[in-house]
Amino acid sequence: MDINKIEHIGIAVKSIEESLKYYEGVLGLKCYAIEEVTEQKVKTAFLKIGDVKLELLEATSDESAIAKFIEKRGEGVQHIAFAVNGIENNLAEAKEKGIRLIDETPRNGAEGLNIAFLHPKFTGGVLTEFCEK
Ligand code: ZN
Numbered sequence: 463m464d465i466n467k468i469e470h471i472g473i474a475v476k477s478i479e480e481s482l483k484y485y486e487g488v489l490g491l492k493c494y495a496i497e498e499v500t501e502q503k504v505k506t507a508f509l510k511i512g513d514v515k516l517e518l519l520e521a522t523s524d525e526s527a528i529a530k531f532i533e534k535r536g537e538g539v540q541h542i543a544f545a546v547n548g549i550e551n552n553l554a555e556a557k558e559k560g561i562r563l564i565d566e567t568p569r570n571g572a573e574g575l576n577i578a579f580l581h582p583k584f585t586g587g588v589l590t591e592f593c594e595k
Contacts, residue, residue, distance in 0.1 A: 463552055469545040469575075469593050470508075470515035474531045474538060478507045478520045485509055485516065493518075497572050504528050506572045517543070517572065541579070543591035549576055552592050556580055568594070 475481040478496065485491050491509040498505045503526035507518040519540060521529035531540055546552045549568050557563055564579035571577035571593060580590040 463555055464547040465552070466545040466547065468514055469543045470517045471539060472517045472519055472541040472543060472589075472591070474528050474540040475518050475520055476532060476537055478505060478518050481518050482507065485518070491516070495573070498522065499570070499572050501570055502526065508573070541589035541591050543577070543593050546592045546594055549578060549592050549594040553578055561585065568592075 503523040505520045509516045561584040562581040568576035575593040577593045582589040
């Protein structure tokens with residue numbers, strides 16, 4: 463595997479606007495981008511803390527994985543994203559090691575990243591994202 467660092471932490475929220483009252487209003491962080499990712503039926507908001515980002519995720523449809531996550535588990539940490547070198551090689555290696563992939567091939571994520579998810583049943587319950595510029 464060729465993993466660089468934690469790129470971001472994904473947090474499922476009911477409302478980005480409401481959540482920013484905490485992240486900006488209380489913690490004093492700054493949201494520098496809000497972007498809709500149509501393919502994933504989510505709206506995302508990004509905040510930066512040093513070298514790591516928080517990605518707030520709000521569902522734009524009941525079909526969205528975020529809507530289902532909140533329905534089952536409520537708001538909260540939804541995934542951890544690792545920046546990797548060579549996303550396809552990393553996916554192939556994870557698969558070889560017996561990890562089920564949600565995405566066999568990378569797809570488009572927010573901020574122009576290529577992203578792919580590993581199934582949380584195979585990663586100790588933590589939905590894991592690989593991403594690469
Ligand atoms: Zn993410």
